[in-house]
Amino acid sequence: MKKEKATVAGTLAVLCLLTSVVFLGSFSVREPEHEPDLPRADVEAWEVPESSATPELTPELTAEEPADREQEETGQPVMATAHFAMEEYRCDCDGYCSGWPCAMNPALLDKIEDLRGVFGQPVIITSGVRCEARNAEVGGVAWSFHMRGCAADLYCPGVAVGELAGAAKDVGLNVLPYYAHGYIHVEI
């Protein structure tokens, strides 16, 4: 019985020892974890005054950006070419599309700008890019170049359709004149 008690006491002692080791161990594990945190926090605290010297620079930079953006948003529209805003070529449907089922072909835009240069006066775009629904609505052919951003309908006030068509051909556009309606269809 004594032996048994002794072994029980021994086991208890071992258990106590183990627990304290684990307990201490958990302490010793936590401490190194905690220690690096402190210096890090100190470093951060140190770096703050250093970086607070830069705010003099950043407000200047950020103050310029919104001003530029405002100019783009409120002032000048996005230009397709020198005399034409991109909006003039937008699909004019009643919400069938976002307005841009595809982008306008830049070569077409350049040639229309050239055409405007021939007369030196405003050229009005009556139709630029078209979504399928809008194309069907206006009776456009199924293979219409308008749906690919490669065609536009336009007229030039004061310039006869025949004269405008001739000039459009000269700048390298394929032309379909609509004499009765007073405009030409150009495509590339």
Ligand SMILES: [Zn+2]
């Ligand atoms: Zn549309």
Ligand SMILES: [Zn+2]
């Ligand atoms: Zn057309």
